[in-house]
Amino acid sequence: MANKSKILVTGGCGYIGSHTIVELLQSDYEVVSLDNGLNSSPDVLDGIEAITGVRVVNVDVDLSQTEAALEALRAHGPFTGIIHFAALKSVGDSVHQPLRYFQNNIGATLTTMALMEAMDIPYLIFSSSCTVYGRPEKLPVTEESPIRPAESPYGATKQTGEILYDQFFNTQPGRNGISLRYFNPAGAHPSALIGEASTNQATNLVPVITETAIGLRSELAVFGNDYPTRDGSCIRDYIHVTDLAKAHVLAMDHLVQHKNQKPYEVFNLGIGEGVTVLEAIAAFEKSTGENVNFTISARRPGDIDAIYANNKKITEQLGWKPTEDIQSIMRSAWAWEQVRRK
Ligand code: NAD
Ligand code: UFG
Numbered sequence: 001m002a003n004k005s006k007i008l009v010t011g012g013c014g015y016i017g018s019h020t021i022v023e024l025l026q027s028d029y030e031v032v033s034l035d036n037g038l039n040s041s042p043d044v045l046d047g048i049e050a051i052t053g054v055r056v057v058n059v060d061v062d063l064s065q066t067e068a069a070l071e072a073l074r075a076h077g078p079f080t081g082i083i084h085f086a087a088l089k090s091v092g093d094s095v096h097q098p099l100r101y102f103q104n105n106i107g108a109t110l111t112t113m114a115l116m117e118a119m120d121i122p123y124l125i126f127s128s129s130c131t132v133y134g135r136p137e138k139l140p141v142t143e144e145s146p147i148r149p150a151e152s153p154y155g156a157t158k159q160t161g162e163i164l165y166d167q168f169f170n171t172q173p174g175r176n177g178i179s180l181r182y183f184n185p186a187g188a189h190p191s192a193l194i195g196e197a198s199t200n201q202a203t204n205l206v207p208v209i210t211e212t213a214i215g216l217r218s219e220l221a222v223f224g225n226d227y228p229t230r231d232g233s234c235i236r237d238y239i240h241v242t243d244l245a246k247a248h249v250l251a252m253d254h255l256v257q258h259k260n261q262k263p264y265e266v267f268n269l270g271i272g273e274g275v276t277v278l279e280a281i282a283a284f285e286k287s288t289g290e291n292v293n294f295t296i297s298a299r300r301p302g303d304i305d306a307i308y309a310n311n312k313k314i315t316e317q318l319g320w321k322p323t324e325d326i327q328s329i330m331r332s333a334w335a336w337e338q339v340r341r342k
Helices: 015-026 043-050 066-076 092-094 099-120 154-173 205-213 241-256 278-290 311-316 326-340
Strands: 006-010 031-034 057-060 081-084 123-129 175-182 184-187 219-224 237-241 264-269 293-296
Touching: 006 184, 006 237, 015 031, 015 043, 015 066, 015 241, 043 066, 066 099, 081 099, 081 219, 092 099, 092 154, 092 184, 099 123, 099 184, 123 241, 123 326, 154 175, 154 237, 154 264, 175 241, 184 205, 184 241, 205 219, 205 278, 205 326, 219 278, 237 241, 237 326, 241 264, 278 326
Parallel strands: 006 031, 006 081, 031 057, 081 123, 123 175, 175 264, 184 237, 219 293
Antiparallel strands: none
């Protein structure tokens, strides 16, 4: 039997990394995780094992430390590809600690390139974000929409990552990469064995909804109802984390099977529908039967009124199609919240 392709998943103990590992293992890839626990616990490996029957090895090293990471990984190769999730992700924290974000996120990104050179790894997928579009003028955003000034140091790390990979893959024959620009990942694995479990306090809408419903927070503040949208609250494109994870497998297959037209490409990864904050709360209440105590509060600085994806490129070129919606996002997030607080 041919050896399976082995993928290095950086940030593999995190929210999206863990769900992607499950999809990779179920698609016949082998996986090694690299994660230093900056925002996660290795306990997630138990959940992955319960779902897939595979115990994944996690290499506990700081990816922004190039020499240490190289040293720690040498024994685990050869790798066919890297899926690079490891980063700090709080927009708000990044405003208070820009240098920490630059060192960690850009440092880790540089290390992935060093690994590709030193260990002769041909393919990479990068977790980018719709934040690279800043405050878009036209909706939905396509991959051709202009990249606008970053709204935060976090956003700057994603823009920088894309610029560096573009140059790297276009000057390195035989090496190919894809950046996936995520919209708003949410929800949990249908088994409720893994889900979002940040060690830092949650600030994203869906975990704040579930934490409020379960009583960990007394109320949810809706940040503004005076935006120029259909009900005054902000519009986002919520994508189920399992749909998101599956796109990484398709993207890696695409590179491995030499289907890419260019050495480096970017794809939007959203379902292409906008949902307001108030609609998201209503979807949670309807799909779970639980109440969410919310109040309308002031706008959150830096929020944009609306963003959602044109996902034509990824559906046509990678054959990706979302199968979940806001209701299943809410149901799965609620199931996970209940399991994790037991
Ligand atoms: P997460 O915090 O759950 O996972 C990131 C993982 O990387 C964590 O387990 C953390 O411990 C690890 N990590 C961070 N820095 C590291 C380092 N220097 N060395 C080793 N490990 C390190 O976040 P997530 O939601 O799973 O996000 C994954 C990726 O997707 C990130 O790059 C994030 O910026 C990007 N992204 C996330 C969202 C979102 O809303 N969740 C949206 C757009 C893009
Ligand atoms: N919101 C609330 N109350 C809360 C939390 C969020 O009203 O307690 C609202 C926000 O104002 C926003 C929407 O819910 O309108 C979604 O907010 P999130 O914090 O869940 O997500 P963002 O769209 O702000 O941020 C996401 C990712 C970032 C990424 C950004 C790009 O989390 O990583 O999209 O636009 F940079």
